[in-house]
Amino acid sequence: MNMTSRVSRLRDERVTLAHGGGGKAMCDLIEEVFTDVFDPPGMEDQARLTDAALREAGTRLAFTTDSFVVTPVEFPGGDIGKIAVCGTVNDLVVGGAVPLWLSASFIIEEGCEIALLRRIVGSMAREAKAAGVRIVTGDTKVVGRGSADQVFVTTSGIGVIPAGRDMRAESVEPGDIAIVNGVLGDHGAAILAARGDLALSTEIESDCQSLGHLMEAVLKAAPGVKASRDATRGGLASALNEIAEAADVTVEIDETALPLREEVKGMCEILGLDPLYLANEGTLVLFVPPDQTEATLEAMRSTEAGRGAVAVGRARDKGPVPVTMRTAFGGERIVDMLVGEQLPRIC
Amino acid sequence: MRYVQEFRDPVAAKGVLAAIARVADEIGVTKEDPVHIMEICGGHTHAIFRYGLDKLVHEGVEFIHGPGCPVCVLPMSRVDECVELAERPEVIFTTFGDAMRVPGTRKSLMQAKADGADIRMVYSPLDALELARRNPEREVVFFGLGFETTTPSTALSIQQAAREGLTNFTVFCNHITVPPPIRALLSDPHMVLDGFVGPGHVSMVIGVHPYDFIAEEFGKPLVVSGFEPLDLLQSVLMVIEQIRDGRAEIENQYARVVPEYGNPVSLAAIEDVYEPRPSFEWRGLGEIDESGLRICDRYSAFDAEAKFGIGYGAAAGRAVVEEPEGCACGLVMTGRAKPTECPQFGRGCTPEMPLGALMVSSEGACAAYWQYGGARAVEAAE
Amino acid sequence: MCLGIPGQIVEITDTERQLAMADVSGVKREVSLAPVSDRPLADLVDEWVLIHVGFAMAVIDADEAAETLEALRGLGEAQETLEQIAEGERAFMEDRA
Numbered sequence: 001m002n003m004t005s006r007v008s009r010l011r012d013e014r015v016t017l018a019h020g021g022g023g024k025a026m027c028d029l030i031e032e033v034f035t036d037v038f039d040p041p042g043m044e045d046q047a048r049l050t051d052a053a054l055r056e057a058g059t060r061l062a063f064t065t066d067s068f069v070v071t072p073v074e075f076p077g078g079d080i081g082k083i084a085v086c087g088t089v090n091d092l093v094v095g096g097a098v099p100l101w102l103s104a105s106f107i108i109e110e111g112c113e114i115a116l117l118r119r120i121v122g123s124m125a126r127e128a129k130a131a132g133v134r135i136v137t138g139d140t141k142v143v144g145r146g147s148a149d150q151v152f153v154t155t156s157g158i159g160v161i162p163a164g165r166d167m168r169a170e171s172v173e174p175g176d177i178a179i180v181n182g183v184l185g186d187h188g189a190a191i192l193a194a195r196g197d198l199a200l201s202t203e204i205e206s207d208c209q210s211l212g213h214l215m216e217a218v219l220k221a222a223p224g225v226k227a228s229r230d231a232t233r234g235g236l237a238s239a240l241n242e243i244a245e246a247a248d249v250t251v252e253i254d255e256t257a258l259p260l261r262e263e264v265k266g267m268c269e270i271l272g273l274d275p276l277y278l279a280n281e282g283t284l285v286l287f288v289p290p291d292q293t294e295a296t297l298e299a300m301r302s303t304e305a306g307r308g309a310v311a312v313g314r315a316r317d318k319g320p321v322p323v324t325m326r327t328a329f330g331g332e333r334i335v336d337m338l339v340g341e342q343l344p345r346i347c
Numbered sequence: 348m349r350y351v352q353e354f355r356d357p358v359a360a361k362g363v364l365a366a367i368a369r370v371a372d373e374i375g376v377t378k379e380d381p382v383h384i385m386e387i388c389g390g391h392t393h394a395i396f397r398y399g400l401d402k403l404v405h406e407g408v409e410f411i412h413g414p415g416c417p418v419c420v421l422p423m424s425r426v427d428e429c430v431e432l433a434e435r436p437e438v439i440f441t442t443f444g445d446a447m448r449v450p451g452t453r454k455s456l457m458q459a460k461a462d463g464a465d466i467r468m469v470y471s472p473l474d475a476l477e478l479a480r481r482n483p484e485r486e487v488v489f490f491g492l493g494f495e496t497t498t499p500s501t502a503l504s505i506q507q508a509a510r511e512g513l514t515n516f517t518v519f520c521n522h523i524t525v526p527p528p529i530r531a532l533l534s535d536p537h538m539v540l541d542g543f544v545g546p547g548h549v550s551m552v553i554g555v556h557p558y559d560f561i562a563e564e565f566g567k568p569l570v571v572s573g574f575e576p577l578d579l580l581q582s583v584l585m586v587i588e589q590i591r592d593g594r595a596e597i598e599n600q601y602a603r604v605v606p607e608y609g610n611p612v613s614l615a616a617i618e619d620v621y622e623p624r625p626s627f628e629w630r631g632l633g634e635i636d637e638s639g640l641r642i643c644d645r646y647s648a649f650d651a652e653a654k655f656g657i658g659y660g661a662a663a664g665r666a667v668v669e670e671p672e673g674c675a676c677g678l679v680m681t682g683r684a685k686p687t688e689c690p691q692f693g694r695g696c697t698p699e700m701p702l703g704a705l706m707v708s709s710e711g712a713c714a715a716y717w718q719y720g721g722a723r724a725v726e727a728a729e
Numbered sequence: 730m731c732l733g734i735p736g737q738i739v740e741i742t743d744t745e746r747q748l749a750m751a752d753v754s755g756v757k758r759e760v761s762l763a764p765v766s767d768r769p770l771a772d773l774v775d776e777w778v779l780i781h782v783g784f785a786m787a788v789i790d791a792d793e794a795a796e797t798l799e800a801l802r803g804l805g806e807a808q809e810t811l812e813q814i815a816e817g818e819r820a821f822m823e824d825r826a
Contacts, residue, residue, distance in 0.1 A: 332402060
């Protein structure tokens with residue numbers, strides 16, 4: 001049943017503690033704002049999943065969970081709901097799994113606008129549909145004002161890994177090529193601007209998107225893909241460091257190959273930030289054997305999420321540091337893991 | 348022209364590097380017996396590592412990373428005073444992001460924020476002014492930090508606040524000046540420096556002449572430099588050409604931004620708002636005469652030291668905070684040791700838990716060494 | 730304390746407070762023109778300035794920039810020529826061998 005086709009029983013404009021009390025108010029909120037919106041047959045307290053879907057798609061289960069907090073909860077290019085779906089879907093995807101089911105759990109601050117919740121849930125439903133996953137179970141809790149920042153979302157995801165797929169960072173070998181699916185740092189830059197306290201205005205939008213279709217296209221065209229990571233918090237630099245450490249190789253990237261928007265570069269110049277460490281929410285890096293580079297790039301570019309795919313570097317024999325970068329200037333620099341959070345600097 | 352990419356052209360770089368190599372060979376410097384060039388400014392240190400310039404130049408040219416990082420040289424006692432101000436319930440404490448992680452004796456501003464202090468990172472003192480306008484019931488304190496580059500922006504903000512009659516905006520002034528510590532370094536009998544690359548954005552405000560004493564009294568060359576990699580390489584070339592020719596002059600590589608006599612409006616604002624302190628403490632270097640600025644009496648309504656009774660040298664019995672044992676910041680800053688030669692580097696002193704001044708900000712020499720691979724150097728040595 | 734970046738003044742936003750919108754690679758930020766207010770504000774529109782902590786600290790001198798670049802490129806071209814000569818000599822020697 002479509003929620004717009006009947007009279008709403010929810011009278012409040014904002015969430016009150018009553019909506020977390022276990023009574024009728026809570027039932028109305030859950031039904032109208034959440035379960036009715038997620039794809040039929042809707043959500044259940046305990047989802048019963050048939051193993052037929054598993055056997056059809058693969059031989060091993062993949063299971064992941066992630067919590068999402070973002071300020072502001074709505075930003076250019078997405079909102080916390082879209083990230084919560086994309087993030088968990090992408091966690092499954094980069095491990096080679098086909099994502100099937102998600103759970104969604106909401107911690108809602110007293111006073112949160114119900115209209116905002118509806119928008120967030122709407123974008124979750126849209127994104128889940130686009131990614132081909134179902135949100136099958138969930139939970140809500142309401143906490144007092146100040147105990148949360150509007151709304152926090154936790155999603156867990158189950159997927160299956162088809163037989164024969166074995167993507168793991170340890171498999172990366174010297175010679176393998178590192179490929180990213182598009183521009184770097186858009187999410188981090190968009191969020192920085194959207195917070196408003198730095199008074200910067202830009203057209204940059206978050207890259208928030210799910211990568212399942214892209215990965216399936218790639219694995220069909222280039223089954224030799226060794227490993228993949230989504231370059232979320234800590235950016236491309238952190239993803240590459242993790243892979244290099246796990247695989248016992250050094251990854252060398254080429255600064256001139258890095259896809260960066262002019263605005264993102266500008267933002268980084270202004271605030272003294274390094275785009276390699278800016279967060280992404282729809283960007284992955286994967287490693288393929290050199291002879292499958294072209295096939296991989298072609299497959300990526302045939303998908304919406306991979307139009308900007310480009311090779312950015314390669315693995316080589318282990319050197320003294322995990323990740324180095326040939327600078328556009330002809331020098332070489334080390335790309336280490338970030339210490340703490342990147343703060344805007346003036347010196 | 349956009350004034351950035353043009354100055355990162357790798358083709359031109361090859362030419363400058365080759366010219367540097369030729370001059371270095373003419374002087375006869377080698378890896379074992381190099382020419383020591385200090386880049387004073389932390390921004391230059393950062394650029395050198397970011398573009399890998401230290402590895403590109405002739406091996407007979409060695410960069411010594413100077414004290415030009417105001418966050419690094421901020422004494423711990425001042426951080427303590429910041430925390431004290433920030434913890435007042437009526438205060439909104441505003442600061443550049445750089446200062447958030449600097450450790451005090453009790454805690455950093457980052458930790459104070461976690462403990463409940465209202466601390467906001469701003470990009471500009473203009474943003475602090477705006478906060479003051481919007482929160483008339485709160486006291487907005489701006490953490491004025493930095494060299495001559497930044498000093499005018501704080502002064503102009505104070506003048507603006509005075510024009511508007513704002514009564515809830517003050518500055519906790521920690522502005523410091525570049526020439527005095529250079530004099531202190533050059534007066535050190537153990538000093539090994541052969542020449543300087545000067546901070547271009549400081550000279551954009553003060554011009555080139557405040558450095559005349561370096562050439563005239565100490566016989567060393569200085570070239571005021573821009574911040575793009577080609578700027579830095581050209582400046583290094585100009586310094587070693589002077590050394591080859593036996594000249595000691597103050598030259599200006601960054602003429603597109605640096606006027607010979609600086610920026611008159613900024614200099615007038617500095618003159619109007621501040622006066623020199625008799626001396627100021629530099630972390631790792633100690634007290635240096637007339638190296639710090641305070642807000643003069645005319646603007647005392649905007650001086651957090653006056654308004655909140657906190658102040659440099661004001662607190663009787665203010666304990667001088669000793670630098671930690673084994674910390675070699677002083678040696679590193681004078682070019683007598685490399686960061687990696689410090690016994691604490693990477694052991695007792697890391698960017699997560701900095702002991703010494705140079706590990707504090709990403710602009711500090713030790714932090715730059717660490718971020719761009721120093722961690723591995725320690726591991727490799729062990 | 731030296732992070733300064735070039736940006737272009739797009740429009741004057743507040744004459745009294747000497748504020749203007751500056752553009753850095755498509756990112757916009759309001760900056761103070763106070764330090765460069767010794768020339769008429771209106772003349773600063775379209776000019777490139779050096780921005781530090783939200784203040785236009787200097788107007789960038791296009792002629793000086795061009796001169797610096799010319800000198801740098803001169804060094805680059807000289808080096809390319811040298812390398813080409815060296816390459817030519819090497820080829821010549823190899824031919825003889």
